Amino acid sequence: MLRGGYLFYEVGRRAAAFAAEHPDAELIRMGIGDVTRPLVPAVIEALHKAVDDMSRAETFHGYGPDFGYDFLREAILRRDYAARGVSLDLDEIFVSDGAKCDVGNIQELFSSDAVVAVMDPVYPVYVDTNVMSGRSGRFDEQKGGYERIVYMPCRAENGFVPELPKERADVLYLCFPNNPTGMTLSKEHLKRFVDYARQSGALLLYDSAYESYISDPAMPHSIYEIEGAKECAVEFRSMSKTAGFTGTRCAYTVVPKAISARDTLGNTVRLRDLWARRVSTKFNGVSYITQRGAAAAYSKIGNEQVLAVVADYMENARIIREGLQQAGYTVYGGVNAPYIWLKVPHGDSWKFFDELLSGYHIIGTPGAGFGSAGEGYLRMTAFATRENTIRAMERIKRGSV
Numbered sequence: 001m002l003r004g005g006y007l008f009y010e011v012g013r014r015a016a017a018f019a020a021e022h023p024d025a026e027l028i029r030m031g032i033g034d035v036t037r038p039l040v041p042a043v044i045e046a047l048h049k050a051v052d053d054m055s056r057a058e059t060f061h062g063y064g065p066d067f068g069y070d071f072l073r074e075a076i077l078r079r080d081y082a083a084r085g086v087s088l089d090l091d092e093i094f095v096s097d098g099a100k101c102d103v104g105n106i107q108e109l110f111s112s113d114a115v116v117a118v119m120d121p122v123y124p125v126y127v128d129t130n131v132m133s134g135r136s137g138r139f140d141e142q143k144g145g146y147e148r149i150v151y152m153p154c155r156a157e158n159g160f161v162p163e164l165p166k167e168r169a170d171v172l173y174l175c176f177p178n179n180p181t182g183m184t185l186s187k188e189h190l191k192r193f194v195d196y197a198r199q200s201g202a203l204l205l206y207d208s209a210y211e212s213y214i215s216d217p218a219m220p221h222s223i224y225e226i227e228g229a230k231e232c233a234v235e236f237r238s239m240s241k242t243a244g245f246t247g248t249r250c251a252y253t254v255v256p257k258a259i260s261a262r263d264t265l266g267n268t269v270r271l272r273d274l275w276a277r278r279v280s281t282k283f284n285g286v287s288y289i290t291q292r293g294a295a296a297a298y299s300k301i302g303n304e305q306v307l308a309v310v311a312d313y314m315e316n317a318r319i320i321r322e323g324l325q326q327a328g329y330t331v332y333g334g335v336n337a338p339y340i341w342l343k344v345p346h347g348d349s350w351k352f353f354d355e356l357l358s359g360y361h362i363i364g365t366p367g368a369g370f371g372s373a374g375e376g377y378l379r380m381t382a383f384a385t386r387e388n389t390i391r392a393m394e395r396i397k398r399g400s401v
């Protein structure tokens with residue numbers, strides 16, 4: 001059974017209660033990871049044109065291909081993979097309406113006794129969807145997690161890099177650049193997971209929704225940059241944070257044909273075929289209009305515009321990181337990811353959330369909401385406007401609103 005409420009509901013509830021009591025307070029929202037900049041001009045232009053296509057019988061589009069239009073999948077292959085030396089086939093790319101749905105739905109392919117391992121702190125969707133499917137035991141208050149789920153703690157002491165699970169794990173969820181810690185994983189570290197998966201037969205689910213925020217040239221953008229990953233890893237990508245599609249909805253999942261799985265009869269099957277079966281049974285594709293908009297983000301001009309927006313958010317990240325450091329805080333992340341992971345001086349993340357809200361009128365996200373290893377930290381996002389980001393840091397440095 002699922003425990004507790006959704007983290008962002010409680011954050012919203014406390015913020016609303018404070019706002020009701022203090023109607024003049026100008027709250028600065030640095031909690032929920034939603035973008036604030038509009039879609040870039042190349043995308044808007046393509047969306048308008050696609051709407052016009054729908055108005056004429058000759059260019060009208062009804063049901064599209066379940067796995068996405070080739071014009072988008074080809075653009076993905078070219079810019080996200082071939083450009084980084086990774087070759088994939090078109091039928092290994094599945095376009096969807098969001099990485100949240102995909103990372104949440106993929107567990108439908110696994111048997112109910114599969115053992116799932118997650119990083120702690122963690123994007124809650126990985127855990128909650130497995131709990132909803134009965135793949136966990138009860139929530140153990142002492143352990144701070146569910147029975148039968150393997151947790152890989154990521155703390156300052158291990159550089160926020162998960163260690164390989166000591167218990168058996170069939171499926172490992174990895175997320176880099178990480179939400180919420182903002183940390184990335186080097187090729188050497190990632191290789192350890194790939195080697196582990198190949199040796200043990202485990203499956204890696206690699207969520208790289210924040211890949212476009214990587215600035216360090218040494219960091220891998222895709223798990224397929226690691227040799228052997230195509231045999232053991234599924235990769236999830238999203239247009240949400242890259243191209244501002246949080247409200248427009250477009251993402252994709254890569255399931256290489258080289259990954260094999262065992263079905264209930266003991267037959268060896270391709271995981272790609274199972275996912276294709278699931279997608280075509282339960283999904284009717286992303287709208288033509290949306291996919292045209294997404295493809296425009298992959299054009300030369302669209303890509304330049306999108307990267308300029310990402311750079312702008314990353315300037316906010318720098319302002320937050322340096323502002324907090326100047327105010328005497330220890331911070332992590334914010335270099336290759338839009339998230340800054342602040343070490344809470346007294347260690348109580350919900351108490352610090354309340355102090356930040358009442359003392360500075362700033363809304364963050366308490367680390368405890370991402371898992372027990374998140375206690376002692378608070379997440380801030382770089383998605384606020386530049387003006388609000390600067391104002392927030394001024395308040396913190398000044399020590400008052």
Ligand code: PLP
Nearest residue numbers: 098099100123179209238240251
């Ligand atoms: N994966 C991670 C790690 C995220 O943080 C988010 C959104 O916050 C998502 C996936 C969801 O992406 P989408 O908007 O494509 O559903």
